[in-house]
Amino acid sequence: KNQVEQSPQSLIILEGKNCTLQCNYTVSPFSNLRWYKQDTGRGPVSLTIMTFSENTKSNGRYTATLDADTKQSSLHITASQLSDSASYICVVSGGDTDKLIFGTGTRLQVFP
Amino acid sequence: DGGITQSPKYLFRKEGQNVTLSCEQNLNHDAMYWYRQDPGQGLRLIYYSQIVNDFQKGDIAEGYSVSREKKESFPLTVTSAQKNPTAFYLCATTKTNYGYTFGSGTRLTVV
Numbered sequence: 001k002n003q004v005e006q007s008p009q010s011l012i013i014l015e016g017k018n019c020t021l022q023c024n025y026t027v028s029p030f031s032n033l034r035w036y037k038q039d040t041g042r043g044p045v046s047l048t049i050m051t052f053s054e055n056t057k058s059n060g061r062y063t064a065t066l067d068a069d070t071k072q073s074s075l076h077i078t079a080s081q082l083s084d085s086a087s088y089i090c091v092v093s094g095g096d097t098d099k100l101i102f103g104t105g106t107r108l109q110v111f112p
Numbered sequence: 113d114g115g116i117t118q119s120p121k122y123l124f125r126k127e128g129q130n131v132t133l134s135c136e137q138n139l140n141h142d143a144m145y146w147y148r149q150d151p152g153q154g155l156r157l158i159y160y161s162q163i164v165n166d167f168q169k170g171d172i173a174e175g176y177s178v179s180r181e182k183k184e185s186f187p188l189t190v191t192s193a194q195k196n197p198t199a200f201y202l203c204a205t206t207k208t209n210y211g212y213t214f215g216s217g218t219r220l221t222v223v
Contacts, residue, residue, distance in 0.1 A: 004154065034212075043118075043202050043214035089154070100212070102154030 002027040002095045004103035006088075012109045017080055021106045023073040023090030031093040035064050035075045038087045038105070047075070047088075080110045115139040118203050118215035124223045125190065125197060133188045133218045135203030142207060144186040148172060149200040149217075158201075161186055190220060198222050 004025045013019050025033070032051045036044035048057045048064040050073070056065045061078045077084055090103040119134045135144065143162045147155040157170030161180040175194025180186055190197045203215040 036214075041200075041217065041219070043116075043204075043216045045214070046211065049211065099157065100155075102156075104152060104154050 002092075002101050004090055004092050004101050006090050006103040006106050008106060009104070010107040010109070012111065013080055015080060015082055015110055015112050019077050019080060019108065021075045021077075021088050021090075021108070023075070023103055025071050025073070025090070025092045025101070025103075027071075027092040027094040027101055029094050030068065030071075031098055033064075033066055033073050034091045034093070035062070035073075036089045036091060038089055040086070044089055077108075080108075082110050082112065084108060085110045116203060116205055116213055116215040118201075118218050120218060121216070123218055123220045125220060126223060128192045130189055130191050131220065133190070133201055133203075133220070135186045135188065135215060136184055137186075137203075137205045137213075138184065139205055139207070139213060140183070141205035141213070142183070143205060144180070145204040145206075145212075146170075146176070146178065146186070146188045147202045147204065149202060155202065158188065 007022045034049045035047040038044040047059050047062050050057050050066045052068050063076045066073045087105040087107050089105045092101050115138050117136045125131045145160040146158040149155050156172050158176050159178040161167035167178050167180050177189045198221050201218045204212050206212045
């Protein structure tokens with residue numbers, strides 16, 4: 001079954017600290033993997049998109065990694081800011097119909 | 113956002129009532145999608161349309177209907193047949209199967 005699992009479910013960190021969010025998937029065949037940031041009550045906004053051949057991609061303080069062999073991805077946030085408080089959703093495109101399969105997200109809270 | 117407008121932002125539905133959620137885009141994207149988001153669950157696909165006058169059921173289409181009469185518009189109707197419609201609804205568009213853009217969502221509540 002094509003699935004995307006994220007951990008942890010929720011995370012609390014202090015402003016200025018780094019954190020890493022995890023994403024494991026069982027989607028096959030694999031097309032690409034995306035990380036989205038979703039503020040409460042808003043639509044998701046794309047952070048990174050990685051294809052099979054890409055190991056890492058950065059977007060400012062956000063760095064995503066992909067290990068297509070182990071089917072794992074991580075999103076590293078450097079020097080967190082209060083505005084990083086949001087849900088982070090891992091989305092894998094693939095499967096027989098090449099559609100998007102969404103993880104349930106990690107809820108990050110950054111406190112001063 | 114970024115060229116996708118969903119309205120209204122909040123919507124209240126009485127039991128047995130049909131309501132329509134609007135999604136308009138000026139990105140000139142061919143494909144449009146409707147997703148439903150519930151707490152603790154990943155987004156689930158309701159309907160999608162890859163071209164004008166054509167649309168396909170997603171994973172949870174029961175109780176919903178759509179139309180695609182114009183490239184820019186993809187309204188979603190939540191019918192009385194949808195027994196648990198309270199959720200956050202997101203519209204998305206893409207030109208290719210690569211970059212998806214989401215609207216800001218409509219929160220529907222049954223009263």
